Structures are given as structure tokens and as C-alpha cells.
Amino acid sequence: MASGLPHPNSLAARATGADRLLGPGMAVLGLMLIAGWTLPLMTISRLVFFAERISILDVIAVLWREEQIMLCVVVAVFSVLFPALKLITALWLWYGADARSAALHTKLDRLEVLGRWSMLDVFLAALTIAAIQVSLIGQVSTHLGLYVFTAAVVLSMLGVRRLIVLARRDRRPG
Numbered sequence: 399m400a401s402g403l404p405h406p407n408s409l410a411a412r413a414t415g416a417d418r419l420l421g422p423g424m425a426v427l428g429l430m431l432i433a434g435w436t437l438p439l440m441t442i443s444r445l446v447f448f449a450e451r452i453s454i455l456d457v458i459a460v461l462w463r464e465e466q467i468m469l470c471v472v473v474a475v476f477s478v479l480f481p482a483l484k485l486i487t488a489l490w491l492w493y494g495a496d497a498r499s500a501a502l503h504t505k506l507d508r509l510e511v512l513g514r515w516s517m518l519d520v521f522l523a524a525l526t527i528a529a530i531q532v533s534l535i536g537q538v539s540t541h542l543g544l545y546v547f548t549a550a551v552v553l554s555m556l557g558v559r560r561l562i563v564l565a566r567r568d569r570r571p572g
Contacts (some may be wrong), residue, residue, distance in 0.1 A: 404493045409564050412497055420560060421492045427554045428485045434547025435478060443537045453543055454478070476515060481551055484513050488558050497565060506562045513555045 404410040410421050438451040452460075454477050461470035487509055495502045 405496055407496045407498055408493055409491070409495070409497045409561060410493045413564065417560070417564060420557060420564075421489060424485055424488055424492065424554065424557050427550050427557065428482075428489075430546050430550035431481055431485065431554075434543055434550050437543030437546060438541040439544040439547070440541055441539045443539070451541065454547065477547075480512055480515055481554065484509060484558065485554055487512075488554070488561060492561060502565055503562075506558070506565055510555075510558050510562060513551075513558050 410418075413420065435454045438453050439457075441449050441451045443449040454473070458470055458474050458478070461467075461473060487505070491502060491505055491509070495505070
């Protein structure tokens, strides 16, 4: 809304108790997501002398530089674009959509599906760590970025799920 206030029939305006913290909590998850993109996910140590800390944004930059365009796009879409769109859309639906509208439920269902796809990046990170650990070329140690990113993705999935529960419960008129 232009005034910056929640829609009068939004889920945010109708929330009670701890559910009132859902919107601010999702905003915090946005900050966690940004931290997860920039903080090191892992350090890859090769031999004794070579170690490299990498973040999600570093991975995207390296893939682009190495002309691995398809893989670069996949990582960027599933680890940056999808999670960011999911949180922005969830916040918009929380504050700006009419909780009584049928369209809200369709949008929330689509949002939940989008959230599941963003878990692909967490799986890819785990698979990469496992592959390097099994190989003879390197050792991997994980860092805070991996845990912050994973927490942001999982908690945002739970937040969207709670939005859906509240929307279904709050389907009553005016």
C-alpha cells in the first residue's frame, strides 16, 4: 500500500499473539539469507599449502569466469533468485494481500512450491562437501555461511507454511 501500512484485511493486520512476529521474522530471514550468500560456506584445502574459503556468491562468480554458464545460472537461480523471491513475495502477501481473497490461497500454494525448489541449493552444497571429502584431492571444513543459509531457507519454508495455515484459518469474512 502507498501509506506503508498493512492492508486492513491482511494477514498481518489480523494476526494475534506470536503470529504477529511472522512478518518481522521473515524480514530477519532476508538478512540471514544475504549473510548466507556472502559468508564463507566452506574452506577447501588441497594438499598442505592451498586453502580457499568460498561463499555462494564466490561460487557464482567462479562459474561465470570459468564459462560454466548453465551451472552458474542454476546456482544463481536456486540459491539467490528463488529464496529472495520467496521472501519478498511472502512479505508482500503477509502485509499487502487481502486475507479474505481466494487469490491469496493460490499465491501461497505457489509460494510453497517455490520454497521447496530453493532447498535444492542446500542439497547441492551438501553433495559438493561430500564429494570433496570422498576424493583424494582435498579436505573441506564448513563455516557459518552454510548454516546461516540453510537456516534461512528452512525457516522461510516454515514461515510460508505458517502463512498458509493462518490464511486458511482466517478465510472468514470481514
